[in-house]
Amino acid sequence: MSGPSHAGDDVIGFEAAIALIGSAVGPLGTVTVPLAEAEGRVLAEPLHARSNVPRRAVAAMDGYAVVDAGTQVGEALRVIGESCAGAGFGGRIAPGEAVRIFTGAPMPEGSDRCIMQEYATRQGDVVRFNRGYGPAWHVRASGSDFAAGALLLDAGTRLTPRAMVAAAAADVADLLVAARPRVAIIGTGDELAAPGQSYQREDAIPESVTFGVAAMVQQAGAATVYRATGMDQLPALEALAAAALDAADLVIVTGGASVGERDFARPMFAAHGLELLFAKVAIKPGKPVWLGRAQGKWVLGLPGNPTSAMVTARLFLLPLLARLQGRRVDDELRWRTLPLAAPLGAAGSRESFVRAHWDDAGLTALGNQDSGAQGALAAADWLIRCPAGQPALGCGAMVSALPF
Numbered sequence: 001m002s003g004p005s006h007a008g009d010d011v012i013g014f015e016a017a018i019a020l021i022g023s024a025v026g027p028l029g030t031v032t033v034p035l036a037e038a039e040g041r042v043l044a045e046p047l048h049a050r051s052n053v054p055r056r057a058v059a060a061m062d063g064y065a066v067v068d069a070g071t072q073v074g075e076a077l078r079v080i081g082e083s084c085a086g087a088g089f090g091g092r093i094a095p096g097e098a099v100r101i102f103t104g105a106p107m108p109e110g111s112d113r114c115i116m117q118e119y120a121t122r123q124g125d126v127v128r129f130n131r132g133y134g135p136a137w138h139v140r141a142s143g144s145d146f147a148a149g150a151l152l153l154d155a156g157t158r159l160t161p162r163a164m165v166a167a168a169a170a171d172v173a174d175l176l177v178a179a180r181p182r183v184a185i186i187g188t189g190d191e192l193a194a195p196g197q198s199y200q201r202e203d204a205i206p207e208s209v210t211f212g213v214a215a216m217v218q219q220a221g222a223a224t225v226y227r228a229t230g231m232d233q234l235p236a237l238e239a240l241a242a243a244a245l246d247a248a249d250l251v252i253v254t255g256g257a258s259v260g261e262r263d264f265a266r267p268m269f270a271a272h273g274l275e276l277l278f279a280k281v282a283i284k285p286g287k288p289v290w291l292g293r294a295q296g297k298w299v300l301g302l303p304g305n306p307t308s309a310m311v312t313a314r315l316f317l318l319p320l321l322a323r324l325q326g327r328r329v330d331d332e333l334r335w336r337t338l339p340l341a342a343p344l345g346a347a348g349s350r351e352s353f354v355r356a357h358w359d360d361a362g363l364t365a366l367g368n369q370d371s372g373a374q375g376a377l378a379a380a381d382w383l384i385r386c387p388a389g390q391p392a393l394g395c396g397a398m399v400s401a402l403p404f
């Protein structure tokens with residue numbers, strides 16, 4: 001682990017915590033996978049095009065390939081063949097001749113223009129063109145999409161559905177991608193019961209947080225390889241910690257992050273040599289979030305309050321998973337400047353991340369800002385970043401916000 005260690009209970013600022021993740025967390029490694037299995041993963045090397053695309057000039061419409069200089073409105077041209085996508089016309093075309101052509105088919109040698117069939121009148125081997133077929137030439141030049149050797153996708157690019165098209169178009173069968181981080185998720189708390197069962201036990205609540213965290217892990221291109229819920233008993237939690245550290249590159253523990261006697265999230269890793277990178281962050285919600293290292297694995301502690309857990313997962317887990325896959329923390333923290341659709345109350349003494357909803361008029365802070373809220377989470381698609389001490393803002397004020 002490089003970078004400074006913030007042992008003890010020092011509270012550090014948000015930017016300092018993110019900078020620590022950026023400097024101390026590095027990529028796990030790489031693996032070669034077939035293209036069909038690369039979706040959602042992160043490219044580990046730049047991807048260059050093997051050939052020009054299109055390789056030859058091709059028609060952009062169904063119609064006729066012609067020599068423009070030898071083509072006049074109403075004049076007869078002899079149709080000498082056909083060019084299809086996948087089976088081009090072998091010969092050469094001369095002025096006064098035309099080749100029937102289809103979208104994506106190679107332009108015959110000598111031709112320079114494709115005239116859409118909507119402007120053509122065909123009789124046997126003869127075609128005539130009606131007025132109005134210009135001005136477009138409907139030809140895609142060789143290399144007009146990209147040239148051989150062009151950088152199509154840089155290292156660190158996540159293979160989104162759109163990027164998958166570009167990767168396949170580069171004409172490669174396998175891709176070198178970041179190893180998928182293996183993640184363990186442990187929920188802690190005597191009150192937790194599996195969803196669907198908590199009503200059967202007085203004082204139990206449905207364990208909800210790890211479902212959101214696991215979904216985020218999956219969306220970030222990582223794999224949850226171990227999941228457990230532990231009661232607030234240190235020896236049993238230490239055993240879960242051991243199993244999780246054994247199975248995963250990153251262990252996420254939720255709850256038990258606060259200062260109560262039964263808050264065991266950090267103690268359960270102490271026996272395994274936990275070294276803290278940071279112990280608390282001066283943000284609201286989520287102050288008890290912490291990050292450490294034990295047995296060479298990363299350990300992230302999220303507060304148990306469901307909204308706090310999801311906010312801290314968004315702010316710290318996503319940048320952490322980005323670094324483990326060779327991406328930058330900034331790739332996950334792209335702040336946007338957006339207008340408020342409704343007034344926003346003053347921030348307190350801690351930097352806060354207000355849950356908000358976006359519509360055409362702008363951002364509206366949700367009415368329920370309780371860090372324990374669960375019902376409001378589904379509607380909270382943005383976080384508004386409010387510096388400590390920010391005064392109340394009116395409608396139309398511009399704020400810094402992050403998709404949540």
Ligand SMILES: Nc1nc2c(c(=O)[nH]1)N[C@H]1C(S)=C(S)[C@@H](COP(=O)(O)OP(=O)(O)OC[C@H]3O[C@@H](n4cnc5c(N)ncnc54)[C@H](O)[C@@H]3O)O[C@H]1N2
Pocket residue numbers: 187188189191192205206207208209210254255256257258259263285286287288302303304305306308371372
């Ligand atoms: N005296 C103090 N009390 C608290 C402080 C403090 O500084 N001094 N900090 C508060 C803050 S801020 C937060 S956030 C919470 C964090 O608490 P923990 O991480 O220890 O979380 P728990 O006590 O285990 O649980 C809090 C809350 O969330 C519910 N919970 C926990 N895990 C789950 C789960 N997996 N699914 C659904 N709900 C969960 C739990 O039942 C509690 O209601 O501490 C404050 N207290």
Ligand code: MOO
Pocket residue numbers: 283284285286287288303305308309371372
């Ligand atoms: O920070 Mo806690 O997450 O405010 O409720």
